[in-house]
């Protein structure tokens with residue numbers, strides 16, 4: 001038996017996902033078990049394990065004729081044992097992803113009426129229920145509308161949006177999330193203790209980071225590594241984790257930041273050969289980039305590059321699913337990092353199909369001319385710029401890291417009671433506009449300019465000098481303004 005099977009949780013209290021454990025424990029305590037459940041969550045998050053435990057709970061002989069609260073399965077009685085062995089005719093597991101299912105579900109409607117043979121209750125566990133055909137769903141719906149007393153339905157799915165609302169609304173929904181790194185480590189600890197494997201916490205943490213929040217994947221990796229010996233060898237660990245391992249991700253990120261495009265391309269080439277998993281790599285890269293970004297802020301260095309990188313990695317992660325080459329969005333994100341002073345000269349790069357449309361700075365600048373007149377406070381952008389230094393000073397006193405973030409924004413113009421800041425990344429925008437942070441920022445703004453609010457606009461690059469658009473003689477590309485704008489201005493001039 002594999003580690004995952006051997007160390008499957010046997011009680012609700014042993015479930016590795018904290019939130020699921022709490023929800024199910026409280027329904028046990030209250031003695032309220034629904035006649036139908038919808039378990040929603042990613043692969044390897046423990047849905048089937050939880051379903052089998054529930055099947056045992058309602059059938060365990062200790063729980064028969066109980067009126068107040070259920071206990072965990074005893075594991076000893078006949079019912080518990082046949083279910084553990086998977087040999088009970090009354091626990092029916094259907095995999096909707098396999099063929100011939102429509103008939104199964106149609107027949108189900110007939111067969112569900114028949115009393116259980118062996119156990120107190122029949123339990124139907126339907127895996128990947130979103131794959132059921134519409135005819136199948138109709139049959140299922142009729143069954144759920146008038147559920148027989150002696151049946152429990154547990155529908156499991158990785159894609160809840162594909163389950164018809166009529167079905168979902170008749171089930172008690174339990175959300176299984178991706179496991180946190182801590183939760184995967186906790187689950188691996190049980191194996192390490194049980195199998196007497198010598199592995200320190202850091203090793204387990206590294207394995208957990210490579211799993212994309214899946215317990216099953218974690219167990220599989222640990223099993224592969226432990227096959228080489230009970231004392232975990234660093235070189236084996238690196239070999240099995242491959243590109244998802246911490247040292248190689250670090251090297252990749254460093255190559256990207258130093259714009260060593262050759263090395264980035266070469267690494268991705270190797271990864272394709274070893275069929276590295278794109279979602280896992282995306283998470284590992286993000287974790288590392290986040291740490292680096294925080295280090296920059298702590299050490300008062302500019303985190304701008306990491307902010308941009310985090311932004312493009314988040315965008316790239318979105319595209320992994322729809323890309324026929326799952327690693328490609330990540331490769332593009334890493335290859336398109338721009339360093340300070342490395343201006344892009346080719347417009348084709350900024351039109352990468354993998355970066356979302358960004359608002360053209362041109363519009364913001366022309367807005368500038370108009371909106372400045374409507375300042376409700378009588379405050380001009382010049383006043384804001386004059387007070388900017390003292391504002392940053394107050395900010396540093398009240399919140400150092402937030403001040404670090406604000407050093408990267410540029411006040412652009414005043415609009416009503418709001419100062420409009422230019423930011424270069426969505427991440428930055430979201431951080432600053434978060435309610436708690438907004439409050440802190442506005443408090444300090446008030447000390448300099450009186451009661452004011454602010455809003456952020458996303459621009460490609462911080463605009464340090466604002467050229468006059470009416471001036472025909474301005475050569476846009478050399479202005480220190482972003483290239484996108486330059487190209488647009490040039491295009492305007494050419495095409496009128």
Ligand SMILES: [Zn+2]
Pocket residue numbers: 059060061062073074075076077078079080
């Ligand atoms: Zn029992």
